[in-house]
Amino acid sequence: MGESITAADRPAALACSAQELTCGDAASTATGSLTTTLLSPSPYLSSPLDSNKRRRSTTPRAHCQTRTLDSSAMAMAALLLLLPLFFLGAVLVLHAARTRRVGEKAGLKPYPLLGHLPQFLANRHRIMDWMTEVLASQPTCTLVFRRPGGVRGIITANPANVEHILRAGFDNFPKGPRFASLLHDFLGRGIFNADGEAWRSQRKAASYEFNTRSLRVFVAQSVHRELHGRLIPLLRRAVSSGQPIDIQDTLERYAFDNICRVAFDHDPGQLPDGDEDGDGASPEAESAAIEKSRFADAFRDAANLSAGRFRYAVPGFWKIKKAFSLGSERRLRESIAIVHGYADRIIRSRREEMSMGCEKHDLLSRFMASQSDNYTETALRDVVISFLLAGRETTSSALTWFFWLLSSRPEVERRIRDEVAAVRARRAQGDLDNAGFDLDELREMHYVHAAITESMRLYPPVPVNFQQAKAADVLPDGTAVGPGWFVAYNSYTTGRMESVWGKDAGEYMPERWLDAAEGTFRPESPFRYMAFHAGPRICLGKEMAYIQMKSIVACVLEEFKLEVDGGYRPRQVASLTLRMADGLPVKVKARGN
Numbered sequence: 085m086g087e088s089i090t091a092a093d094r095p096a097a098l099a100c101s102a103q104e105l106t107c108g109d110a111a112s113t114a115t116g117s118l119t120t121t122l123l124s125p126s127p128y129l130s131s132p133l134d135s136n137k138r139r140r141s142t143t144p145r146a147h148c149q150t151r152t153l154d155s156s157a158m159a160m161a162a163l164l165l166l167l168p169l170f171f172l173g174a175v176l177v178l179h180a181a182r183t184r185r186v187g188e189k190a191g192l193k194p195y196p197l198l199g200h201l202p203q204f205l206a207n208r209h210r211i212m213d214w215m216t217e218v219l220a221s222q223p224t225c226t227l228v229f230r231r232p233g234g235v236r237g238i239i240t241a242n243p244a245n246v247e248h249i250l251r252a253g254f255d256n257f258p259k260g261p262r263f264a265s266l267l268h269d270f271l272g273r274g275i276f277n278a279d280g281e282a283w284r285s286q287r288k289a290a291s292y293e294f295n296t297r298s299l300r301v302f303v304a305q306s307v308h309r310e311l312h313g314r315l316i317p318l319l320r321r322a323v324s325s326g327q328p329i330d331i332q333d334t335l336e337r338y339a340f341d342n343i344c345r346v347a348f349d350h351d352p353g354q355l356p357d358g359d360e361d362g363d364g365a366s367p368e369a370e371s372a373a374i375e376k377s378r379f380a381d382a383f384r385d386a387a388n389l390s391a392g393r394f395r396y397a398v399p400g401f402w403k404i405k406k407a408f409s410l411g412s413e414r415r416l417r418e419s420i421a422i423v424h425g426y427a428d429r430i431i432r433s434r435r436e437e438m439s440m441g442c443e444k445h446d447l448l449s450r451f452m453a454s455q456s457d458n459y460t461e462t463a464l465r466d467v468v469i470s471f472l473l474a475g476r477e478t479t480s481s482a483l484t485w486f487f488w489l490l491s492s493r494p495e496v497e498r499r500i501r502d503e504v505a506a507v508r509a510r511r512a513q514g515d516l517d518n519a520g521f522d523l524d525e526l527r528e529m530h531y532v533h534a535a536i537t538e539s540m541r542l543y544p545p546v547p548v549n550f551q552q553a554k555a556a557d558v559l560p561d562g563t564a565v566g567p568g569w570f571v572a573y574n575s576y577t578t579g580r581m582e583s584v585w586g587k588d589a590g591e592y593m594p595e596r597w598l599d600a601a602e603g604t605f606r607p608e609s610p611f612r613y614m615a616f617h618a619g620p621r622i623c624l625g626k627e628m629a630y631i632q633m634k635s636i637v638a639c640v641l642e643e644f645k646l647e648v649d650g651g652y653r654p655r656q657v658a659s660l661t662l663r664m665a666d667g668l669p670v671k672v673k674a675r676g677n
């Protein structure tokens with residue numbers, strides 16, 4: 085039987101999980117920009133005006149007159165400013181009182197002018213759980229959401245709606261111009277950010293490559309190399325030192341090394357090699373390591389700051405910051421320049437290698453070989469960056485939540501270890517101790533597959549996904565959608581809906597994915613389980629992700645136990661993926677056998 089994540093052993097698993105709106109200075113910007121826009125002229129303007137005023141009052145008399153004039157003018161200005169504020173305050177208080185009277189559900193009545201923004205801001209530290217409560221309280225698990233600035237859209241956790249949006253109505257619900265403009269600086273027109281023909285042609289080429297056996301083998305080799313050359317040795321060192329490590333950070337480094345290898349056969353060296361601890365390298369190796377690390381840091385910043393653009397309370401405020409190159413937008417421009425410059429250099433040198441007949445198996449080389457006439461260097465860069473983004477934080481997010489759930493579920497851990505041991509035991513005698521598992525062996529691990537899948541039901545790496553309606557439409561539950569509205573589905577919420585998963589929706593139960601008679605993995609409709617999206621844009625890297633995740637889970641749990649402090653309550657943070665705000669500190673223990 086599974087155990088409840090809301091039950092005694094993890095009492096605060098849901099209650100304490102909280103999403104921070106922040107990403108760099110995005111949260112302060114979100115609230116700050118809202119406050120600035122609603123309550124005062126821009127702070128960037130107020131200081132110079134004040135200092136001019138001070139400079140004008142030079143003599144005592146003039147000072148006196150100016151002061152009299154200034155004070156009456158100021159009183160008048162204050163009155164003019166306060167009146168609308170007073171009026172607005174009164175409206176809000178009356179509205180809140182009325183809302184309280186008509187009960188819980190009406191707590192989501194939009195405020196005049198502000199829409200749902202006050203509730204959104206009040207709950208931004210626990211946004212996923214708030215959305216879950218809100219959507220669960222709606223008759224069809226769908227909310228029409230209003231914000232200031234005319235942005236309006238729907239958020240749904242209703243599988244019939246999701247199926248309509250992602251499949252039947254696919255052409256009417258593209259990512260849309262808003263999504264594209266927010267991510268364009270970073271992703272260009274890469275597959276992640278493209279619609280229409282630009283998306284279709286990349287999807288066709290990429291689908292072909294992702295389905296080749298040679299790519300699967302290359303992925304498995306890259307996973308094996310990073311796992312046994314770096315991750316396992318790092319965990320052994322952690323056992324010896326007895327020092328806790330942040331497994332989220334470690335897994336993110338692993339995933340970035342891995343996806344860079346698969347996407348463009350490049351090693352950013354985010355995890356140290358073998359028994360290295362990072363000291364004693366030659367000066368050349370050190371400067372190469374610094375450059376690689378600059379690339380990885382810049383990539384992380386560019387992804388986080390781009391994601392931050394989605395969270396402005398006043399949509400489009402980032403454009404003003406961008407125009408003046410201020411704060412987060414300046415930092416974003418700088419990080420994007422580093423990432424693009426680095427990728428461009430790799431693409432140029434790959435062209436040279438390929439013109440000399442060098443054969444490579446990574447995605448970039450495959451794209452170059454198959455589409456060399458059609459792809460400009462910028463287009464190739466866009467393709468590669470989209471792949472890096474897709475593979476960078478998703479598997480690490482999934483595994484971090486998985487190891488956290490597992491730390492309080494010894495029975496699930498035991499079943500995983502039994503299955504892994506059984507698969508190993510089926511090997512020929514001479515291969516018994518070979519490190520790792522091949523693709524066929526991974527395929528035999530049904531329980532491991534189920535345990536990871538179940539964890540992503542409750543903690544999907546991409547918790548919310550947005551499209552934009554081109555034309556008006558009516559969803560299957562009767563919700564009317566206007567042209568230009570955002571249309572989002574929430575996988576986190578859907579995974580917790582009793583109406584979708586039954587009374588035990590909140591419980592972590594790998595068994596729900598297994599055929600009771602055969603014990604084999606039984607997939608669900610992708611419109612109920614949307615961790616990997618669904619329809620024509622379903623994740624291309626799903627199989628690659630499972631190869632990586634199952635390899636890590638099998639090999640790590642064979643040799644180690646990852647212990648989490650029982651009192652640790654992760655806080656959620658959503659950048660583009662669902663992460664733990666403070667990482668996941670674990671003590672790594674060697675298995676006794």
Ligand code: HEM
Nearest residue numbers: 471474475478479482545546615616617621623624625629
């Ligand atoms: C646990 C791991 C992963 C999860 C949960 C996941 C989930 C998703 C989701 C939800 C989307 C839709 C995103 C959107 O349209 O905005 C997506 C798209 C995509 N994913 Fe994954 N992903 C994972 C791993 C990977 C990996 C390792 C790759 C490898 C490159 C990858 C490649 C892609 C690509 C290329 C797309 C875009 C597909 C398209 O728009 O046609 N994913 N993924």
